[in-house]
Structure formats: C-alpha cells, structure tokens
Amino acid sequence: MTDVPLGHVGPAPAADVEDVELYHPHSWITKYVFSQDAKVIAIQYSLTALSVGLIALVLSWLMRLQLGFPGVFTFIDANAYYQFITMHGMMMVVYVLTALFLGGFGNYLIPLMVGARDMVFPYVNMLSFWIYFLAVLILVASFFAPGGPTGAGWTLYPPQAILSGTPGGQDWGIILMLVSLMVFIIGFTMGGLNYVVTVLQGRARGMTLMRMPLTVWGIFTASFMALLAFPALFVGAVMMLFDRALGTSFFMPAIVEMGQTLDRNGGSPLLFQHLFWFFGHPEVYIVALPAFGIVSDLISTHARRNIFGYRMMVWALLAIGALSFVVWAHHMYVSGMNPYFGFFFATTTLIIAIPTAIKVYNWVLTLWRGDIHLNVPMLFALAFIVTFLNGGLTGLFLGNVVVDVPLSDTMFVVAHFHMVMGVAPILVIFGAIYHWYPKVTGRMLDDTLGKIHFWVTFLGAYLIFFPMHYLGLMGVPRRYYEIGEMSFVPLSAHTLNAFITIVALIVGAVQLLFVFNLFWSLRHGRASGGNPWRATTLEWQTPETPPPHGNWGKEVPTVYRWAYDYSVPGAAEDYIPQNQPGTQSSAGMSHG
Amino acid sequence: MTEQTFSRIETTASDHTGLRSIAADFSSDRSAFKNVSWGKAMMWIFLLSDTFVFSSFLIAYMTARMSTTVPWPNASEVFALTIGGVTLPLILIAIMTFVLISSSGTMAMAVNFAYRRDRRKTAALMLLTALLGATFVGMQAFEWTKLIHEGVRPWSNPWGAAQFGSTFFMITGFHGTHVTFGVIFLIITARKVWRGDFDNERKGFFTSRKGRYEAVEIMGLYWHFVDLVWVFIFAFFYLW
Numbered sequence: 001m002t003d004v005p006l007g008h009v010g011p012a013p014a015a016d017v018e019d020v021e022l023y024h025p026h027s028w029i030t031k032y033v034f035s036q037d038a039k040v041i042a043i044q045y046s047l048t049a050l051s052v053g054l055i056a057l058v059l060s061w062l063m064r065l066q067l068g069f070p071g072v073f074t075f076i077d078a079n080a081y082y083q084f085i086t087m088h089g090m091m092m093v094v095y096v097l098t099a100l101f102l103g104g105f106g107n108y109l110i111p112l113m114v115g116a117r118d119m120v121f122p123y124v125n126m127l128s129f130w131i132y133f134l135a136v137l138i139l140v141a142s143f144f145a146p147g148g149p150t151g152a153g154w155t156l157y158p159p160q161a162i163l164s165g166t167p168g169g170q171d172w173g174i175i176l177m178l179v180s181l182m183v184f185i186i187g188f189t190m191g192g193l194n195y196v197v198t199v200l201q202g203r204a205r206g207m208t209l210m211r212m213p214l215t216v217w218g219i220f221t222a223s224f225m226a227l228l229a230f231p232a233l234f235v236g237a238v239m240m241l242f243d244r245a246l247g248t249s250f251f252m253p254a255i256v257e258m259g260q261t262l263d264r265n266g267g268s269p270l271l272f273q274h275l276f277w278f279f280g281h282p283e284v285y286i287v288a289l290p291a292f293g294i295v296s297d298l299i300s301t302h303a304r305r306n307i308f309g310y311r312m313m314v315w316a317l318l319a320i321g322a323l324s325f326v327v328w329a330h331h332m333y334v335s336g337m338n339p340y341f342g343f344f345f346a347t348t349t350l351i352i353a354i355p356t357a358i359k360v361y362n363w364v365l366t367l368w369r370g371d372i373h374l375n376v377p378m379l380f381a382l383a384f385i386v387t388f389l390n391g392g393l394t395g396l397f398l399g400n401v402v403v404d405v406p407l408s409d410t411m412f413v414v415a416h417f418h419m420v421m422g423v424a425p426i427l428v429i430f431g432a433i434y435h436w437y438p439k440v441t442g443r444m445l446d447d448t449l450g451k452i453h454f455w456v457t458f459l460g461a462y463l464i465f466f467p468m469h470y471l472g473l474m475g476v477p478r479r480y481y482e483i484g485e486m487s488f489v490p491l492s493a494h495t496l497n498a499f500i501t502i503v504a505l506i507v508g509a510v511q512l513l514f515v516f517n518l519f520w521s522l523r524h525g526r527a528s529g530g531n532p533w534r535a536t537t538l539e540w541q542t543p544e545t546p547p548p549h550g551n552w553g554k555e556v557p558t559v560y561r562w563a564y565d566y567s568v569p570g571a572a573e574d575y576i577p578q579n580q581p582g583t584q585s586s587a588g589m590s591h592g
Numbered sequence: 593m594t595e596q597t598f599s600r601i602e603t604t605a606s607d608h609t610g611l612r613s614i615a616a617d618f619s620s621d622r623s624a625f626k627n628v629s630w631g632k633a634m635m636w637i638f639l640l641s642d643t644f645v646f647s648s649f650l651i652a653y654m655t656a657r658m659s660t661t662v663p664w665p666n667a668s669e670v671f672a673l674t675i676g677g678v679t680l681p682l683i684l685i686a687i688m689t690f691v692l693i694s695s696s697g698t699m700a701m702a703v704n705f706a707y708r709r710d711r712r713k714t715a716a717l718m719l720l721t722a723l724l725g726a727t728f729v730g731m732q733a734f735e736w737t738k739l740i741h742e743g744v745r746p747w748s749n750p751w752g753a754a755q756f757g758s759t760f761f762m763i764t765g766f767h768g769t770h771v772t773f774g775v776i777f778l779i780i781t782a783r784k785v786w787r788g789d790f791d792n793e794r795k796g797f798f799t800s801r802k803g804r805y806e807a808v809e810i811m812g813l814y815w816h817f818v819d820l821v822w823v824f825i826f827a828f829f830y831l832w
Contacts, residue, residue, distance in 0.1 A: 023800045120630040123799040189641060197634045201623040208621045227637065231644035235652060238762065247747040248758035250656060266660035266753055271652060278648075559621070 022550055023122055034130075036122035037549050038107045041129045043440065045103035048129075049096050052136055054515070056091040057508050059084040068501025070482045078481040079167040082151030085479060087143075089154025090177070093283065094184060095136060097425055101290040102188070102226065103132060105432060106195045106219045108440070112539035113216045115204025115557045115579075117550045119194040128194070131187030138180040147171025153479060155280070158251035158272050159264075162244040165257070174244055178237045185230045185237075195223040204538070206559035210314070211578070213537045213563040214307065217314050218293020221321045222286045228325070229282035236275035243267070273335055277328035284421050285324040288388075289317055291428035292359055295381045297563070298431055299363055301535045302378035303370030304574055306564035309362045316355035316362075323352045333401050334408045342401040349399035353392070360389055371567065371574075376450035377533075380431030383458045384424050391420025394469065409479070412472025415465045423461045430457070430514070437518075438532045442545050443525030449517040453510055460507035467496050534575050537563050541577050635810045639817045646821050649763050650828055656755040657832075665751035667830050670739075685830050688731045689822065692771075695724035696819045699812045706808035711785055714808060718782035721815065725775040732768050736761070760829070767825055770818045774811075781811050 025031040035041060063084045066076045076084075107125065111118050119125045142149040151167030152160060152174060164170040168177075199212070199220040212220075239250040251272045252264035300307045307313060329337060329345040363385050372378065394416040398404045407413065430453070437445050472478075475488050483489050483497075531540040543553040557579040565576040576582075618624050625633055657664055668681040675683065702717035739760070743750045749757045784790060789803040796803065 021801055121634065121799070189638070193634050193638055193641075196637055197630055201625065201628065201630050201633050203622050206621050208619055209624065210619060211621075224637075227641040228644050231641060232648045234645060235648035238766075239652060242746060242758065242762060246758075249747070249754050250652070250758060254661075263747075266656075266662055266755060268655055268659040271655045271659070274655075275648060275652065 022117055024549070034126060036118070036126045038111050038119045038122065038125060039440075039547065039551075041125055042104050042107035044129050045099055045107060045132065046105075048133060048136060049100040049104060050515075052091050052140075053096040053100075054511075055140070056088050056096060057511060059088040059091075061505060061508055063088065064501040064504045066481065068498040079148070079151055081481045082153070082479075083149045083167050083173070086151050086154055086156075086177075087139075087149050091139070092422065093154065093287070094181070095139065097287045097421075097429075098188070098226070098283070099132060100429060101287060101425070102195065102219060102223055103129065103191055105215075105290060105294065105436075106191070106223060108436070109215055109539060110195055110198050110219060111202075112439075112542070112547065112551060113213050113537055114199060114202065115207050115538050115552070115559060116198060116202045117552060117556060120197045120202050121194055124190045125194045128187050128191035131183060131190065135180045135184035135187060138176055138183060142168070142173050142176035142180075145172035145176060147173055150174040150177045152177075155276060156240070156272075157276075158240060158243065158267075158269050159253070159255055162240065162252075163255075163257055175241065178241045178244070181237045182234060182241075185234045188226060188230060192223045192227045195219060196227065204556050204559055210311070211559055211562045213293075214296035214310070214313055214317075215290070215293040215537075217317055218290040218296075221317050222289040225282050225289070225321050225324065226286045229279045229286065231279075232275045233279035236272055236279070239275075240272065270332075270335060270337060273332050274329070277331045278325075280331060281328040282321075282324045284417075285320055287421055287425050289321060291384065291388075291425040292317060292320075294432045295384050295428050296359075296363065296366075297535075297537065298377050298381040298428075298435055299366050299385075300564050300566060301435075301533050302373045302375060302381070303367050304373070304566045305366055305370035306566055307362065308365035308368075309358070310562065310564060312358055313362055316358045319355040320352060323348060323355070327352065330399055330404075333404045346399055346401050350396070353396065356392060360385065360392075375434075376445070376447060376454055377431045377435035379451070379454045379458075380427045380434065383454070384427045384431065387419055387427060387461070388424040391416060391418075391424055395420060407472060409477055410472035411468045411476045411478050414478045415468035415472060418465050418468075419461075423465065427458070427461075430454070433518075435533065436539075437521070438528030438545070439539055439542075440546055441522055441525070442528055443521050444528045444532060445521045445525060446517050449513055449520075453514045453517065456510040457507055460503050460510070463503045464500050464507065467500055471496060534573065536561075536565055536575050536577050538578050541579050629804075629806055631806060631810050632813070635813045639813065642817070646767075646824070649766060650824060653759040653763060654828065656759055657753070660753040660755050662753040664753050665749065665756050667832065670751065670756075671735075671830055682830055684731060684735055685826065688728055688735075689826055691724050691731070692728045692819050692822055695721045695728070696816050698724065699815045703809045703812045706785070706790075706805045709791065709805065711788060711791065714805075715782045715786040718778050718785065718808070718811075722775045722778040722782065725771050725778065725815075729768055729771050729775070732764060736764075763825060763829065767818070767821060770821070774815050774818055777811060778815070781807055 023036045025035065025037070030036075032040060035044075062073075062076060063081065065073050066081050107119070110116075145168075147168050148171070149168055150156070150161065150173035152169065156174070156177070160166050160169070162169050162174055166174075168174050199216060203212075239248075242248045243250050243252055247263065249264045249267035251269050252262070252267040253269065254265050255262045296307050296313060327345055327349045329341050330349045333342050333345075367382075394412070398407060398413065398416055434445050434450055437443070471493055474490070474493060475486075476483060476493055483493070528545070530542065530545040533540070538557055538559070539547075541557060542551060558581075559578050560581045561576060561578055563578055565571075565578075567574050568576055617626050620626075671685055672679050672681040673683045674680075698717050698721045702714050702721060705713040705717060739757075744757045744760070746758045746761050748754050784794075784803060785805075785808065788794075790805045790807065793802040793804070795801065
C-alpha cells in the first residue's frame with residue numbers, strides 16, 4: 001500500500017494565484033465577537049459546545065442519581081427525569097458533538113490544513129456561529145419556560161411528544177425544542193456549505209484531494225452528509241411544530257387521551273420515525289467520520305509512521321458516508337413497519353461493517369512496528385480504536401432483526417450507542433484538543449493532568465458502560481424512571497446501578513479537571529513552539545503560532561507531498577512537511 | 593527522486609474528455625470544479641441540500657395522502673375557478689405555472705445580458721423576473737384566500753382528509769417563501785446592476801467582497817431551481 005501515493009507526489013506547479021480578498025477587522029468587536037476569521041469562529045463554536053456539554057454532563061449525573069439511588073433524591077420526579085434524559089441526549093448529539101466536530105474542528109482545521117487563508121465565505125461563516133448560538137439560547141431557554149423542557153426522549157416520537165402526558169408536550173418545551181432544531185439546521189447549513197466548498201474549491205497550490213490529511217476528508221464527508229441529512233429533520237420538525245401549534249394531524253392518528261377523543265385523525269406516527277432516522281442514522285456518522293479522520297492523523301503522527309492504506313481510508317470514509325443513508329430503518333425494527341424492510345435494512349447495516357473494519361485494520365497496521373509515543377493525544381487515539389471496536393461489535397447484535405427485537409429498548413442499546421457514538425467520538429475530541437491546543441494557544445496542556453484525565457475517563461467509561469450491556473441482557477429496560485419490583489430483575493442489578501452511578505460521578509468530576517487544565521495552561525503551560533509534535537501537515541507549518549488573521553503571512557504555502565511522510569529514511573529529520581519541496585519523496589517509505 | 597517538471601495536475605486537464613477529464617479535475621490541486629467560482633459552487637451545493645428539503649416535504653405529503661383513512665379531496669374540483677359562468681378546472685394554477693416558467697425565461701435572458709455587460713437590459717430583465725415572481729406570489733395569495741373562504745384550514749376542510757389542507761398550506765407556503773426571498777434578492781441584485789456595482793467592483797456592504805456580474809448567474813440558478821420545484825409540486829399536488 002505504501003507506494004500508492006507515489007503518482008501524486010511530484011513537485012507542484014508554481015502557478016500564480018491571485019490573493020484572496022479578506023475582510024480585515026478594524027475593531028475589537030469585529031476581531032473577537034463578530035469575527036469573520038474561521039479560527040475565532042472555531043473557538044467560539046468550541047467554547048459554546050463545551051459549555052453545552054457541561055450542562056448535558058450535569059443532566060447525566062442527575063439521571064444517574066435517580067437510577068442508582070431511586071427514591072433518595074426527591075427533587076427528581078418522573079417528569080424531571082424524562083426532561084433530563086431528553087435534553088442530555090439532544091444536547092450531546094446535536095449541540096455538542098456535531099457543533100464541535102464540524103463547527104469547531106472544521107472551522108479551525110480545514111482552512112489551515114488545505115492551505116487557505118480562510119473559509120470561502122467568512123461572512124456567512126460568522127452568521128453560522130451566531131445562528132447556532134441563538135439555537136443554543138432557545139434550547140436552554142426551555143429550562144426556564146413554563147412546564148420546563150420537553151421530556152419526549154431525544155427521538156421526540158409522536159404522538160406522545162405533543163400530548164399532555166409528556167412533560168412539555170402541551171407547554172413550551174416541545175415548541176422551543178423544535179424551533180431550536182430548525183434554527184440550528186439553518187445555521188449549520190451556512191457553515192456546512194463553507195466547509196464543503198472550501199475543501200472542493202479553496203485549496204492551496206499542489207494540494208490535491210488525495211494529498212489532504214484524513215482529518216479534512218472526515219470533516220468534509222461529514223459536512224456533506226449533514227447537508228443532505230438535516231433536511232429530513234428540518235421537515236419533520238416543521239410538521240411536528242404544525243401538529244403541536246396549528247392542530248394538524250401529520251403524525252397524529254385518531255387518539256383517545258384520558259377518555260377523551262382528540263380532534264385528530266389519519267396521521268402517521270411512523271412517518272416521523274422515517275424522517276427522524278433518515279437524519280438520525282447519518283448523524284451517527286456525521287459524528288463518527290470526523291473522529292475517524294482525526295484519529296488517523298493522531299495515530300500517524302504519534303507513531304511516526306505513514307498511515308496504512310491512505311487511499312483505502314479515503315474510499316472507506318466515502319463508502320460509509322454513502323451507505324449510512326440506506327440503513328436508517330434499523331432503528332425501527334420494532335416499530336411495526338413492513339417486516340421485509342427489516343431484511344433489507346439489516347443487510348445494508350451489516351455491509352457497513354466492511355469499510356469500518358478496513359479502517360480499524362488500517363489503524364492497527366499503522367501502529368505496527370511504529371515508533372509509538374504514548375503521549376496524551378496518542379493515549380486517547382488508542383482508546384478510541386478499542387472503544388469503537390467494542391461499540392461496533394455490539395452493533396452487529398443490534399443490526400440483526402432477530403437479535404435486536406429482544407434487546408430493543410433495553411440498557412444494552414444504551415450501552416451500545418454510548419460506546420460507539422458517545423464515548424468513542426468524545427475520546428477523539430479530547431485527543432484532538434490535547435493535540436491542537438498548542439497550535440491554538442502556543443502552549444502545551446499540562447501532561448500530568450492530561451494523563452489523570454485520560455486514565456480516569458477511559459477506565460471509567462468502561463466501568464460505566466460494560467455493566468450496562470449485562471443489565472440489558474437481563475432485560476432491564478431503558479428510559480425507565482424506576483425499575484421497581486420487576487421479578488426478572490435480580491437485586492444485584494440495583495447494586496450494579498448504584499456502582500455505575502458512583503463511577504459516573506467520578507468520571508464527570510474528572511472532566512472538571514480537564515476544564516481547569518484548559519484555562520490553567522493558557523497562562524502557565526509550557527511554550528510549545530510552532531510544531532511540537534513534529535507533524536507534517538500544513539497547520540503546523542504556519543509562520544506564527546497561533547496563526548494570525550490570514551494564516552500564512554505573505555504567501556500561501558505550496559504543497560509538494562502527501563500528509564504522511566514520517567520516518568523517511570535519509571531525511572534530515574524523521575518527517576517531511578507537506579510544503580517542503582525537494583528530492584525526498586515518499587518512495588523511501590516502503591522501507592519504513 | 594528526480595524532479596519531475598510538472599505533476600499530472602496541469603497536463604491532464606486538457607488531455608482527456610468525458611469521464612476521464614472529470615477524474616483529472618478531481619485529482620488536480622486547488623479546485624475540483626475548474627473555472628467554477630466559489631459562489632457558484634456554493635449555490636449548487638445549497639440547491640442540492642434544498643432538493644432534499646423539498647423531496648422530504650413531497651414524500652411526506654405522499655405518505656400522508658396514502659395513509660390517511662378519509663378520502664382525499666378531488667384536486668380538479670377544489671382548484672377550479674368559475675369565470676363568466678364557466679367552471680374551468682386548474683385554470684388559476686395553469687396561469688400561475690405559465691407565469692413562473694416565463695419568469696425563468698426572462699431570468700435566462702438577464703444572465704445572458706449580464707455576461708455581455710449590458711447593465712440596463714440586465715437590470716430591466718431582472719426586474720421583470722421579479723415582477724413575474726411577485727405576480728405568482730400574488731396569485732398564490734388569491735388562491736389561499738379563496739380556499740380559506742371555502743373553509744379550508746390546516747386542520748380541516750369541508751371535502752375530506754384533513755391532511756389535504758395541512759400539506760397544501762405547508763408545501764405551497766414553503767415554496768411561496770422561496771419565491772418571495774427570490775423576488776427580494778432579485779430586486780437587490782437588480783439595483784446593484786443598475787448602479788454599476790459589478791462594473792466598478794464595488795465592495796459588498798456586509799461581505800466586503802468585490803461585486804461581480806456572476807452574481808446574476810448565481811441568482812439565476814436559484815430562480816430556476818425554485819421554478820423546477822414548482823413543476824414537481826404542480827404535478828404531485830394538482831395533477832395527482
């Protein structure tokens with residue numbers, strides 16, 4: 001595989017490019033608040049998303065307190081519990097992970113990694129953040145609205161989502177949630193168009209698509225998918241908003257509520273599920289693909305080895321992206337849809353395992369005989385591989401209809417998706433923050449704090465979610481306020497639940513250590529220099545660190561090679577940056 | 593390795609035709625779509641995304657129509673208009689469709705004149721397009737008023753399935769909103785053309801990017817898309 005990129009690694013033509021017109025800020029406000037600089041927007045996105053993440057973390061604590069010690073915390077009643085569960089899920093999936101990977105890392109890394117001065121439309125990019133911010137405000141506002149936030153579950157299934165029995169169903173909760181989602185989608189579309197067009201049309205001289213770092217490939221594919229997947233959620237949200245606010249019956253069949261026949265007829269609750277999961281399944285990969293990309297770069301850099309099978313990695317990303325649009329109904333095996341659909345969707349679901357397995361093999365083969373540096377970003381990257389593999393394997397259980405039916409709506413499902421799209425991407429986010437923090441601030445994050453953070457988070461996540469698989473196999477249902485006295489649930493399950501809660505509290509508390517590290521290192525961290533990891537990609541080759549407005553000073557870089565020239569025999573150092581011309585090419589890598 | 597004078601980047605683009613040239617463009621540096629500006633690429637991708645919005649709306653409508661338990665109202669009776677004692681089915685919608693399709697023609701002419709740097713004709717044709725668009729929205733408002741007077745509501749109607757009114761107002765409303773935004777931006781762009789912003793490369797108020805005649809074509813892409821969507825709404829809603 002190593003000689004594949006050879007055809008692409010030639011000196012780039014020195015074509016003259018007319019310089020891009022950049023908006024230059026004139027005041028503090030246009031520089032730091034309403035900034036059009038992708039790097040500032042990235043930091044704004046990241047800080048907002050991390051703050052939402054902290055709220056969602058606290059919500060998960062409250063949920064776990066109820067599950068671990070039912071009846072002890074009287075301020076958590078059933079309604080509050082459902083509100084916590086709903087907001088935790090929606091916040092984490094949409095407002096934290098999507099926003100952080102695409103809005104945060106996408107904005108920071110795409111222009112720098114492809115050698116651009118900024119996104120192609122900085123003004124639209126700025127609007128994207130502020131609209132996202134508005135969506136977050138609307139979402140958080142629902143905590144203070146009459147009736148509180150919606151408690152419909154993050155999937156918002158009708159008809160229950162807009163009935164009076166559900167918290168927020170006949171109050172403001174569900175309306176604010178739907179409006180917030182619609183606003184988020186509008187804001188994301190503005191950003192997503194920028195990310196996609198910048199990658200397609202705004203690259204530096206010599207930067208071919210097949211020379212791009214996999215991080216950019218991952219974020220690019222995910223952004224493109226999001227542009228095609230979010231429309232379905234948008235339409236579903238509009239229709240449900242009409243059902244709730246105008247009394248239409250898109251999703252509402254004839255219903256008797258509390259002995260009273262409601263004025264609804266003929267709607268299809270299944271339609272919402274199809275719309276939701278047509279968004280919802282690609283969403284899983286919208287979160288996972290940037291993580292795949294980033295982790296490839298982390299592993300390659302910190303194992304000082306070129307990524308194994310670069311081309312395969314790119315095609316696998318694209319294949320996963322395409323396939324993820326034809327698997328959505330595997331979330332609906334028990335919904336009562338036509339059983340033949342189950343056959344089709346189980347097949348497509350299991351096919352996704354092939355490109356995914358290619359990626360996992362390639363990561364492992366990249367590590368093989370590599371010069372592995374076990375620093376904090378690398379630890380998180382390695383933890384990701386293991387965790388993603390674990391989550392993926394339980395996905396094989398749930399992807400098969402006959403195995404899924406008994407496991408459906410049990411804690412097994414909770415364990416599965418938390419491993420695969422909760423813990424795994426978040427490990428990558430942590431790894432990526434430890435990796436790129438020096439570029440953003442010019443200082444290293446503290447190593448000791450980082451290692452404590454890593455080990456507690458990594459081991460803690462397994463202590464939390466492994467027992468959940470077991471609970472699920474015993475039949476403990478998910479989304480239940482209390483297990484109560486179900487005869488098939490042994491007493492030991494309650495002990496296990498209490499144990500999970502205690503670990504969750506500890507793991508959550510360690511995240512505060514991470515937040516402290518972020519702020520403390522800003523002042524007191526070791527100065528990093530421009531390229532502390534001795535990495536090849538363009539963002540480490542900027543003339544100044546942190547990169548100033550316009551990124552590159554006088555001249556944008558020219559790219560002469562792919563992003564993975566590590567451990568090149570005969571090279572002056574053990575790596576060659578992408579923008580370094582010369583006779584050394586990746587041909588030597590076949591020995592490395 | 594020996595220095596190759598050039599990578600394949602520059603030579604390939606002209607060597608091949610058809611699929612090979614597409615592959616050559618995609619394996620080249622800087623941009624995948626050669627000679628396509630950022631704005632135009634962005635509009636195309638936005639329209640792709642918007643296609644998914646309208647497709648979802650239309651598929652949802654079809655699902656609702658098929659799953660509802662009550663008969664669907666007969667479109668050719670509901671959308672008939674009595675003019676001078678004669679009841680003509682779908683007459684209003686036929687005129688609306690004609691107006692909107694015609695506006696695509698005037699838009700295309702505007703794009704043509706924009707590339708000839710004919711400031712006056714471009715602006716005039718854009719305004720004419722905007723006028724036709726506004727006429728379309730006006731007639732849609734008339735149609736809505738008529739139906740509302742006859743008792744059609746989003747939640748019910750006198751003739752059958754409640755989803756008829758829900759989907760009608762939602763989908764035509766969403767499309768009408770697109771047309772309205774189009775009209776607004778047509779007027780703004782026409783003003784810029786008239787003022788000579790694109791000849792003088794005057795910088796945008798918000799974006800501080802130089803004005804270019806290409807904005808007319810990008811505007812045209814959007815306008816044609818909105819027309820195309822209408823054809824589908826017309827077919828699925830009024831003819832089915």
